[in-house]
Amino acid sequence: MPENFRSSKLYYFSILCNINFIFTYLKIHLFLNTMKPKKIEIIEKNLVIKWEDENISNISLIYLRNECPCAGCKGETVLLKAYKPPKIEKATPNMFKIKNIKIVGGYAIQILWLDGHNTGIYSWEYLKDLEKGQSKNSPQNYNELL
Ligand SMILES: [Zn+2]
Secondary structure: OOHHHHOOHHHHHHHHHHHHHHHHHHHHHHHHHHOOEEEEEEEOOEEEEEEOOOOEEEEEHHHHHHOOOOHHHHOEEEOOEEEOOOOOOOOOHHHHOEEEEEEEOOOEEEEEEOOOOOOOEEEHHHHHHHHHHHOOOOOOOOOOOO
């Protein structure tokens, strides 16, 4: 390596980029290793998730459905423009009942609701956020996974 490159800004910048890359990698790695659920079940009107670290998340099905992360429910951002979906006119009881749950790619679940809605992909991280938010009943911001 030439001596002038070592002292250049570019050299330090490339080191910083590498450090940042390693941190991001470790974060993702740790996240994927610690956040996996061991067991997911529906108990009465709640989705109960037992995580590998023995923590238990208890999320009400109503909150889970209201915070469905799909573009149809949450809207989406295309080229920095936010598109908000129209409000659902009528809530039906079947909206809040789960017919089936599918594991997607080892990082999320896809929920098939009894009214046929199935486009919401709930990542482990999002489920954890929901659990935190439901006590305050606060709406979640959902940035779609790449
Ligand atoms: Zn949805």
